[in-house]
Amino acid sequence: MRFAKYRRPVSLVAATVACILALSACSAGSLGSSDKGGGTTTLTFLVDNADGSVKPAQGLAEAFHAKNPDITVQVQTRPGGSEGDNIVKTRLSTGEMTDVFLYNSGSLFQALNPKQNLTPLTGEAWASQVEDIFKPTVSVDSDLYGAPITGSSAGGILYNRKVYEKLGLQVPTTWAEFMANNAKIKAAGIDPVIQTYQDTWTSQLFVLADFHNVAAADPGWSEKYTGGQVKYAQEPAVKGFQRLEQVHKAGYENKNYRSMKFEAGMKLLAAGKGAHFPMLTFAVGVLASDPQHINDIGFFGQPGDDASKAGMTIWMPAGLYIPKSTEGAKLEAAKKFVAFVASTEGCDVQTKAYPPAGPYMVKGCELPADVPQAIKDVVAYVEKGNITPALEFSSPIKGPALEQITVEVGSGLRPATDGAALYDKDVKKQAQQLGLKGWS
Amino acid sequence: MATEVDARQTVGPAIATPARPARRKSPYPYWFCLPAALVFFVFFIVPTFSSFFFSLTRWDLSEYEFIGLDNFVNFFQEPALVIGLKNTLIYAVVTCGLKVVLGILLAQLLTSPIIARGFLRSVAFFPVLVSTIGVGLTFTVLMDPSAGLINKSLGVVGIEGPAWLVDPRLALLSVALVDVWKGVGLATVIFIAGIVSIPREYFEASAVDGASAFRRFWHIVLPLSKPAITTVVILSLIGGLRTFDLIWAMTRGGPGFTSDVIASVIYKQYQAGFYGLSTAGNVVLFILVTAIVFPLYRFFTRQEVDL
Numbered sequence: 168m169r170f171a172k173y174r175r176p177v178s179l180v181a182a183t184v185a186c187i188l189a190l191s192a193c194s195a196g197s198l199g200s201s202d203k204g205g206g207t208t209t210l211t212f213l214v215d216n217a218d219g220s221v222k223p224a225q226g227l228a229e230a231f232h233a234k235n236p237d238i239t240v241q242v243q244t245r246p247g248g249s250e251g252d253n254i255v256k257t258r259l260s261t262g263e264m265t266d267v268f269l270y271n272s273g274s275l276f277q278a279l280n281p282k283q284n285l286t287p288l289t290g291e292a293w294a295s296q297v298e299d300i301f302k303p304t305v306s307v308d309s310d311l312y313g314a315p316i317t318g319s320s321a322g323g324i325l326y327n328r329k330v331y332e333k334l335g336l337q338v339p340t341t342w343a344e345f346m347a348n349n350a351k352i353k354a355a356g357i358d359p360v361i362q363t364y365q366d367t368w369t370s371q372l373f374v375l376a377d378f379h380n381v382a383a384a385d386p387g388w389s390e391k392y393t394g395g396q397v398k399y400a401q402e403p404a405v406k407g408f409q410r411l412e413q414v415h416k417a418g419y420e421n422k423n424y425r426s427m428k429f430e431a432g433m434k435l436l437a438a439g440k441g442a443h444f445p446m447l448t449f450a451v452g453v454l455a456s457d458p459q460h461i462n463d464i465g466f467f468g469q470p471g472d473d474a475s476k477a478g479m480t481i482w483m484p485a486g487l488y489i490p491k492s493t494e495g496a497k498l499e500a501a502k503k504f505v506a507f508v509a510s511t512e513g514c515d516v517q518t519k520a521y522p523p524a525g526p527y528m529v530k531g532c533e534l535p536a537d538v539p540q541a542i543k544d545v546v547a548y549v550e551k552g553n554i555t556p557a558l559e560f561s562s563p564i565k566g567p568a569l570e571q572i573t574v575e576v577g578s579g580l581r582p583a584t585d586g587a588a589l590y591d592k593d594v595k596k597q598a599q600q601l602g603l604k605g606w607s
Numbered sequence: 608m609a610t611e612v613d614a615r616q617t618v619g620p621a622i623a624t625p626a627r628p629a630r631r632k633s634p635y636p637y638w639f640c641l642p643a644a645l646v647f648f649v650f651f652i653v654p655t656f657s658s659f660f661f662s663l664t665r666w667d668l669s670e671y672e673f674i675g676l677d678n679f680v681n682f683f684q685e686p687a688l689v690i691g692l693k694n695t696l697i698y699a700v701v702t703c704g705l706k707v708v709l710g711i712l713l714a715q716l717l718t719s720p721i722i723a724r725g726f727l728r729s730v731a732f733f734p735v736l737v738s739t740i741g742v743g744l745t746f747t748v749l750m751d752p753s754a755g756l757i758n759k760s761l762g763v764v765g766i767e768g769p770a771w772l773v774d775p776r777l778a779l780l781s782v783a784l785v786d787v788w789k790g791v792g793l794a795t796v797i798f799i800a801g802i803v804s805i806p807r808e809y810f811e812a813s814a815v816d817g818a819s820a821f822r823r824f825w826h827i828v829l830p831l832s833k834p835a836i837t838t839v840v841i842l843s844l845i846g847g848l849r850t851f852d853l854i855w856a857m858t859r860g861g862p863g864f865t866s867d868v869i870a871s872v873i874y875k876q877y878q879a880g881f882y883g884l885s886t887a888g889n890v891v892l893f894i895l896v897t898a899i900v901f902p903l904y905r906f907f908t909r910q911e912v913d914l
Binding site: 249250252253256260278280283364365367423425426567568571572574575578580581589592596597599600602 | 665667669672681684686687751752753770772773774775859860861862863864865875877878879880881884
């Protein structure tokens with residue numbers, strides 16, 4: 168009896184130890200180099216969890232593995248937004264980053280401290296195939312650190328073409344025309360402007376997409392802004408905030424704009440219950456499951472004061488980067504993967520996996536003929552050449568609190584000029600953290 | 608030493624020690640404290656003092672630049688901070704007050720002879736066990752102004768419910784209410800323990816004198832639960848002052864900045880990569896909590912001695 172009493176704990180302990188051993192053996196295997204298994208390499212690849220990133224990434228991983236059977240690419244996801252920024256920064260500084268990773272180009276890329284954390288890719292063969300407009304957004308000094316992944320996206324107004332047809336409206340080329348259209352749409356019992364402040368980032372578009380108009384009024388604005396000489400609280404940049412305020416004051420937004428989420432907003436637009444949605448064109452991908460309505464959605468750049476300068480603001484694709492922590496055989500494999508992504512073949516794979524939101528930044532890449540109408544509208548702007556990269560791609564400064572400020576301005580809690588001044592203060596902290604001149 | 612002080616602090620409010628016994632030589636050698644002291648030093652003392660230092664610098668994860676008190680100047684100029692400070696205090700006072708009042712009433716109910724008392728006690732305690740983030744997300748769905756269950760139920764009886772979390776005037780209070788729902792169980796348990804420990808003789812004597820139920824509550828239960836009240840007030844006030852998870856899960860400080868509290872302001876600075884600024888914010892929060900809770904604690908313990 169005594170023995171029986173004691174046996175149980177002993178066997179339990181033994182079982183536990185066995186379990187722990189088994190677990191540790193397992194994790195050691197997956198953490199250590201996988202080269203043992205017949206000369207194969209496994210690359211880990213971190214992307215944000217939006218469909219527009221995950222699906223192309225998975226498509227690329229599979230196509231690359233099919234072409235290079237000895238290299239497996241394992242896609243991992245992280246949250247987007249500032250939470251994701253945090254994860255990427257922390258993992259980079261602790262040397263725990265995946266072998267390759269996808270992250271924004273432009274100001275967010277600059278905040279990663281690329282010189283210290285990333286492997287320069289300047290001399291790679293594909294570098295000459297990247298569009299010149301994209302290169303500065305992933306470069307520090309003369310070094311290139313990333314390859315473009317996914318298509319670009321345009322920021323402006325998505326609109327319902329059926330509503331325009333029914334009411335006999337023309338695509339506006341000035342802000343005044345836009346507001347006149349809104350008045351007619353409202354009179355017809357349709358919500359003129361959709362806003363979805365439950366997803367706070369969507370509130371920034373009237374300000375950010377207005378940048379083409381700012382640059383049209385003052386072509387050197389971006390450099391002066393980085394140098395601390397011009398501010399958002401001044402003309403012409405303050406207009407973006409004022410436009411957001413005008414729309415709210417006129418009561419043009421949908422009833423539930425404060426609690427609505429972005430996907431619901433897209434459905435409202437597709438159903439023709441709302442006419443305009445200030446948005447990035449990647450949003451059209453949300454309607455891929457609704458092919459009946461996807462071509463009812465058109466796009467135009469946010470109109471400014473001068474019809475002759477009308478154009479659109481373009482968002483550059485994300486970059487694909489290799490952290491310094493990737494070494495040896497993995498580095499070779501990682502470079503091979505990056506080269507694959509930055510090729511025309513890579514573009515085609517991405518197009519197959521997810522509908523692109525705008526032109527690719529690799530020379531020779533074509534969009535398929537059957538892209539949704541809104542993307543065709545974007546391509547028309549690009550072909551005419553009246554496009555401006557969003558401010559975050561020509562200046563390293565972007566204040567983190569913009570989305571809260573635009574929610575306040577857009578819901579009438581704060582006057583536009585006040586909001587713009589507050590944003591200038593927010594931006595100052597970012598400039599100081601980056602150690603820029605002219606901001607102390 | 609460190610562990611000794613710690614132990615006294617946690618036990619302090621609940622057990623009123625009338626007078627400290629004279630210091631006796633401990634039968635154990637001092638180096639018994641060493642393992643605990645080492646852990647305390649590495650994980651508490653070092654980070655605390657290094658954060659005092661880093662609050663005076665502008666740093667990223669690899670290097671720093673000394674900038675004096677600039678971070679504190681910046682932090683106090685932060686527009687969200689003024690709202691945050693005000694909101695933190697409102698939140699702490701509202702949740703603390705409601706938890707004490709509701710907690711003691713619930714405890715009184717759950718110590719009286721009612722049907723299914725044990726079951727009801729566990730029901731009252733249950734929300735404490737649920738993850739805060741889970742509670743936050745659930746209530747975000749329930750409180751949706753048009754599709755949420757709360758407003759739909761109100762609609763059935765003909766009341767148009769408010770826009771709980773997206774109305775700038777209500778957002779903070781809505782979150783505070785959820786916090787009370789989640790936290791009142793713990794307060795209740797502490798009060799139950801306090802009420803149960805009151806000697807029966809008082810109640811018997813008052814019954815002989817013909818005291819009403821209300822007078823029994825007012826003159827016996829309430830004064831003799833003072834140690835329990837102290838504990839609940841201190842615990843829920845500290846909890847309210849440093850609240851973060853529920854606010855973040857439900858409103859993220861929104862709409863705009865209207866439901867920001869100090870902790871969410873600090874977190875946003877940290878997320879944006881302003882590490883120096885957020886460290887300075889933490890130092891401010893540390894000082895604030897100490898400045899409010901320490902005198903309060905002294906005040907309550909002194910009262911107990913008088914009792």
